[in-house]
Amino acid sequence: MDEMTKVRELRSQAPRPDAIRLAAGRRQLTEAAEGGVRARRLNTPHLRLGWRLAAVGAAATVTAAAVLSAQLVDGGEGVRTAPVAAMSQSYAVALGSPAETLRDAAATAERAKDPRPHDGQWVFTETSRVNATDGERPGLVDHSSWSRYDNPSMEGGKAGDDHSPRETYRFLNSLPEDPAKVRAKARAFYPKADGETRAQHDFRALTLLTDAYPAPPKGRAAVFRAMAAIPGLKADSVKDILGRDAIALSLGDKAQGDLRGQYLYNPRTWISSGSRHIAVTDNPGGEGGPEDHWKAGDVIISEAQESRVLVDDKGDTGR
Template identity: 40%
Template sequence: MSVDEMNEVREFRDDAPVADRARLAPGRDRLEQALRGRARARGFRSDWRFTAAAAAGAVAAITAITMVVTGVGGDGTAGPPMPAASRLVLGDPAEVLGRIADTVEQGPAVPEPGSTQWMYERVVNGDSGVWPDDGDGPGEPKTHNEWKKYADPRFENGREGDDHSPRERYRFLKALPDDPAGVLKKVRTFYPSGQKSHESRAAQDFGALRVLMESYPMPPDGLAKVYRALATVPGVEITDHVVRDVAGREAIAIGLRAGPEARMRDEILIDPRTYAYAGSRWIVLRDYVQDYPGADDTPDRPWKAGDIWLQDARLTAAVVDKKGQRP
């Protein structure tokens, strides 16, 4: 990458919030595991969202789903449910995700934003003391606003890697084939795992699909195809009861069956009324003690099975005409 291209990257990320410890922790944990020769416990999301660029303060804004699909109003209040949406009996992933896809597909068409418009999002992040170095323990949930340009040619030139612009994602979702196998094939090309990836194919597919579920804006037919493809990923599980996200809202939790050595599981949270992406969380699967090599003044951090390691929730999403504008 040339100096000019690196300057473009910095300018593109200029609107992103300063990297806080909740955003940087997964990258740090991944590095620690690599240094100690351990297999990664988390999935695809760590591959591109928590990178060295994030550590430098260039954190990409979290992408979202359109207001019409999310059921999130401009004032942050919940909108009307999707047509025929009902409280599901949570259980078999294929049945549940299939019914969700059928419902989402009936949603109204979402027009593509104009090339000069911006994507606005209000997000809350929470952690449970993943950074004990500063001695303040679990942090209070933090809410912040984010803006991302819908169409930016600098991130549509084939050199942006996994960090596609919202326009690229929208058009990719609109062009997905109907069959789940075809969807997964295209998704693997759009979000390649890399030759040195130690993840299983299922983990790579799960992670790539969850990134697409966060896309903003999201055409309903594209979201339905993503759900149907997700239902075919081996090991996908749905928690048999609704959970609470960091904002206190009910959510359906979708995760991937973890191996016996995994410390935690990355879960997708969706709204049980609208069936749209609502956030994410990392759940500790087994008791362990997290140490910090080379940091003598940092105490070890014990974790218990069931602890929530990190979590985030989308409060509001909208298309606006300029950076800094709110709906």
């Protein structure tokens, strides 16, 4: 028996890890990828329906997430047992003047309560997501996670474009009132990506900031006001994957990639409620599986945020 055989035998009983063992790493990767989606996708759905929806604020209908039975892996992901169409055609109802809508958003955001976060806390997030290109899990996937409010490894530029919740909260707290200055600061906080126009960069940076949690009310309001001046901004009324009403903000520019992004908000509170990405062109998929086939207008990735709350310990869900 030669020495290579001996080397090969050493620790050869090492087990192959199962999916549960690998779930945390996969989650970290998909979270980074979701940040990347936001970093690169600056597109808008084409909207055909033109009627104005009155009294948006009264239109909030919250569908209890519990309607769909869920199987959750503790603190991780679970695939819903209820059948969900992997891809569904998008629909959107254009709202009136986006600037007016955003002024309402700013006024609503300003009236919210400051969560007054402190070091040592965690942000608990629960989302449901459908990613039709995920061949292994094409249905609705529940996901819960905790992220540390004060995470020094995500501060001071150590994590590139990513910032800890604390750094983002402080940034929002420091924003001036002047919308142009807010946009300039936001662009510096989330540096320009390759090929981005000014409007695309503004839109990406500001929608990322509206998605920040915890956030001081004044800072959020300043962000919505700054957003109102972005050329080509669209506001639409849509339903998310959980059947909830949402206002979708998007850019009217030509799509940069093959998907267009919409960022969703609760119409009553203007709290970020998710996002969705819609195919711009057909993808026949060739010999690929069903996950490689889609038509223009299909919702390819859709995420609904179910809850987000500050808790004192990792593992707490605030309930």
